[in-house]
Amino acid sequence: MTYFSRLSARVAEVGSLCVGIDPHPGVLDAWAVGQDLAGVEKVALGTVDALADKVAAFKPQSAFFEQWGSGGIAVLEKCVNAARQAGALVILDVKRGDIGSTMDAYARAYLGDGPMGVDAITLSPYLGFDALRPALDLAEANGRGVYVLARTSNPEGADIQLGHTASGSGVAQSLVDQAARRNQLSGDNAVGLVIGGTHASLGVDLSGFQACVLVPGIGAQGGTMAGVETLFAGTAALILPSVSREILYAGSSAVSLREAVDKVLWARTIHRPSR
Amino acid sequence: MTYFSRLSARVAEVGSLCVGIDPHPGVLDAWAVGQDLAGVEKVALGTVDALADKVAAFKPQSAFFEQWGSGGIAVLEKCVNAARQAGALVILDVKRGDIGSTMDAYARAYLGDGPMGVDAITLSPYLGFDALRPALDLAEANGRGVYVLARTSNPEGADIQLGHTASGSGVAQSLVDQAARRNQLSGDNAVGLVIGGTHASLGVDLSGFQACVLVPGIGAQGGTMAGVETLFAGTAALILPSVSREILYAGSSAVSLREAVDKVLWARTIHRPSR
Numbered sequence: 001m002t003y004f005s006r007l008s009a010r011v012a013e014v015g016s017l018c019v020g021i022d023p024h025p026g027v028l029d030a031w032a033v034g035q036d037l038a039g040v041e042k043v044a045l046g047t048v049d050a051l052a053d054k055v056a057a058f059k060p061q062s063a064f065f066e067q068w069g070s071g072g073i074a075v076l077e078k079c080v081n082a083a084r085q086a087g088a089l090v091i092l093d094v095k096r097g098d099i100g101s102t103m104d105a106y107a108r109a110y111l112g113d114g115p116m117g118v119d120a121i122t123l124s125p126y127l128g129f130d131a132l133r134p135a136l137d138l139a140e141a142n143g144r145g146v147y148v149l150a151r152t153s154n155p156e157g158a159d160i161q162l163g164h165t166a167s168g169s170g171v172a173q174s175l176v177d178q179a180a181r182r183n184q185l186s187g188d189n190a191v192g193l194v195i196g197g198t199h200a201s202l203g204v205d206l207s208g209f210q211a212c213v214l215v216p217g218i219g220a221q222g223g224t225m226a227g228v229e230t231l232f233a234g235t236a237a238l239i240l241p242s243v244s245r246e247i248l249y250a251g252s253s254a255v256s257l258r259e260a261v262d263k264v265l266w267a268r269t270i271h272r273p274s275r
Numbered sequence: 276m277t278y279f280s281r282l283s284a285r286v287a288e289v290g291s292l293c294v295g296i297d298p299h300p301g302v303l304d305a306w307a308v309g310q311d312l313a314g315v316e317k318v319a320l321g322t323v324d325a326l327a328d329k330v331a332a333f334k335p336q337s338a339f340f341e342q343w344g345s346g347g348i349a350v351l352e353k354c355v356n357a358a359r360q361a362g363a364l365v366i367l368d369v370k371r372g373d374i375g376s377t378m379d380a381y382a383r384a385y386l387g388d389g390p391m392g393v394d395a396i397t398l399s400p401y402l403g404f405d406a407l408r409p410a411l412d413l414a415e416a417n418g419r420g421v422y423v424l425a426r427t428s429n430p431e432g433a434d435i436q437l438g439h440t441a442s443g444s445g446v447a448q449s450l451v452d453q454a455a456r457r458n459q460l461s462g463d464n465a466v467g468l469v470i471g472g473t474h475a476s477l478g479v480d481l482s483g484f485q486a487c488v489l490v491p492g493i494g495a496q497g498g499t500m501a502g503v504e505t506l507f508a509g510t511a512a513l514i515l516p517s518v519s520r521e522i523l524y525a526g527s528s529a530v531s532l533r534e535a536v537d538k539v540l541w542a543r544t545i546h547r548p549s550r
Binding site for chain 1: 338349373380391434440
């Protein structure tokens with residue numbers, strides 16, 4: 001079964017929200033846990049326990065686990081396994097991108113059946129879309145997915161992403177087009193895109209793209225669910241909005257976390273917290 | 276003491292070679308160790324033991340450790356600590372790049388005093404040079420360094436890297452210029468660049484850049500030490516050529532590994548092995 005069909009089935013069942021697991025210092029404070037690995041574990045596993053039946057996917061942010069060395073990675077493994085056992089998909093936000101056998105090793109790390117095998121990962125394309133091929137190959141072979149950064153949520157990304165390739169396409173557009181072509185060839189839509197939900201306009205033409213777009217930047221970064229609906233209106237892609245701090249700041253109570261999810265889903269316009 | 280001054284002192288002492296630690300399947304076979312974590316540890320620690328006095332820096336490739344989950348990261352921690360205790364610098368090849376507090380967490384993971392603190396890391400700039408600022412700030416504060424991917428060694432990188440930014444500069448050139456400007460402002464040259472040694476011409480103007488350029492792609496990818504000398508002739512940068520498989524394929528004997536280093540340093544033109 002392909003990643004895209006598993007994701008589509010899950011979205012049909014529970015809706016399309018992705019919740020980021022970002023145990024950063026402010027979140028640890030909001031949960032009243034220590035600024036240590038035990039605190040990270042409480043946030044990561046507590047979020048999974050509270051929300052696994054309400055979300056399509058969790059998106060753990062690798063950086064906040066890597067920060068604690070091998071012990072942090074062990075906690076991330078626990079978090080990933082708990083989420084998958086509870087039925088949620090896991091999109092690990094690692095933004096990897098390399099070449100040849102190195103890219104192959106990243107693919108085997110995250111898109112295989114090792115201790116950190118997940119459903120999908122994010123990929124960064126500075127070394128070229130084609131350099132990512134080992135990950136795309138393994139994703140398709142193993143029923144996993146990838147999300148290639150196209151247009152990120154942050155303002156500093158525009159200069160490169162809205163620039164032009166040597167062959168004259170828009171940079172982000174060339175990635176959209178290559179992802180669409182790959183999905184047409186494979187027929188299984190394993191290659192998703194990351195497009196931030198903070199923009200007033202997409203900046204790319206998504207008309208040929210029918211797989212999943214992961215949309216971060218909602219909440220703390222200023223994007224809103226209503227804005228995302230407008231931004232992607234009329235596209236054929238499966239839109240997966242991703243919210244992290246807006247929810248995690250609700251703290252350690254499962255009831256509060258679930259209310260925060262409901263608020264994101266139904267309030268339409270999200271409050272922008274001070275950072 | 277700044278990273279650049281520590282690196283310069285080390286290069287003056289032992290020369291400018293960087294040896295990559297890439298325990299990939301072919302290398303494990305060449306060492307006659309298992310395709311398992313014990314094999315990875317033997318290659319990683321064996322390379323450090325054999326070569327620490329002969330190289331300016333080791334460049335472990337994170338992917339080959341991440342592949343084994345938290346156990347692999349624990350081996351990477353051992354490798355990093357062994358190399359630094361033996362006096363070599365460690366440039367961890369992680370190619371991270373993210374935004375805001377996530378970038379900050381990556382910086383603290385690798386450029387602080389945690390279990391995986393190293394001397395320098397590689398960074399990938401698809402989200403914009405300015406998005407990398409938390410890593411640059413921490414590198415300068417802690418006497419560490421970063422190497423921003425500018426023009427990578429692989430052919431698939433050219434389309435984006437030799438394209439143009441939205442503001443009209445060459446993409447790779449804009450990164451060179453921003454790195455140079457940052458180094459001029461800080462005065463401590465913490466921001467290096469990655470430029471592959473496989474190219475017939477640089478494709479960027481390095482005349483304003485005086486920090487370190489890490490040059491992978493020598494050996495298995497077809498670059499030669501003689502080619503690197505020609506490529507960077509006349510630049511004011513500190514050139515740090517990086518060789519991995521060409522050396523690691525010599526196998527587990529310390530004598531063979533040391534001879535392989537000498538061959539790279541003195542043979543000038545490197546044999547291109549079949550892959």
